[in-house]
Amino acid sequence: MNQEIRKAAPALMIFGLLILILLIGVHHPKVNESVKYARYVGDAAPATALPVLQGGGARFTTASWRGRPYMIHFFASWCADCRAEHEEIMTLAALHLPIIGVAFKDKADKVAAYLDRNGNPFAAVAMDNEGRAGTAWGLRGIPETFIIDASGVIRWHHRGILLDAVVRESLMPALESVLHE
DSSP: OHHHHHHHHHHHHHHHHHHHHHHHHHHSHHHHGGGOSOTTTTSBOOOOEEEBTTOTTOEEETGGGTTSOEEEEEEOTTOHHHHHHHHHHHHHGGGSOOEEEEEESOOHHHHHHHHHHHOOOOSEEEEETTSHHHHHTTOSSSOEEEEEOTTSBEEEEEESOOOHHHIIIIIHHHHHHHHTO
């Protein structure tokens, strides 16, 4: 039996080491930060300049929106979650806060067809063809939504679908706060 334990000891030590590494990784702040929904709240919105869909050379810039609150919503025509929440975005568009849609790694013709088919809730649609703006904003995936106040500070951030509960319990209080500053 001693000999069997000696043979198994290296494998057990490796297994134990792997479990330890896994536990450290799960609790390490750099790995676990994806759990946080508001990583950038309180920071200035990243300087962004993107071409506008069918804008004839026009560009969306965060600098040009300084002085008024707005929402940034990263989406794509190919994103199933984005399609699932589109009605919610249409409803939010009626709340007097401009929504800037940022088409993430998408094609202009596909985005235009998607918006023609489903309705366009956006004050402007910016094209982030290569995903550089998404990187600057810290995207982990899409959809992601940000509320920016009049001074250009991110006041709210959500990763994932804007479900009714998220809108009611989280987005609406943030929106009220920003609109009444």
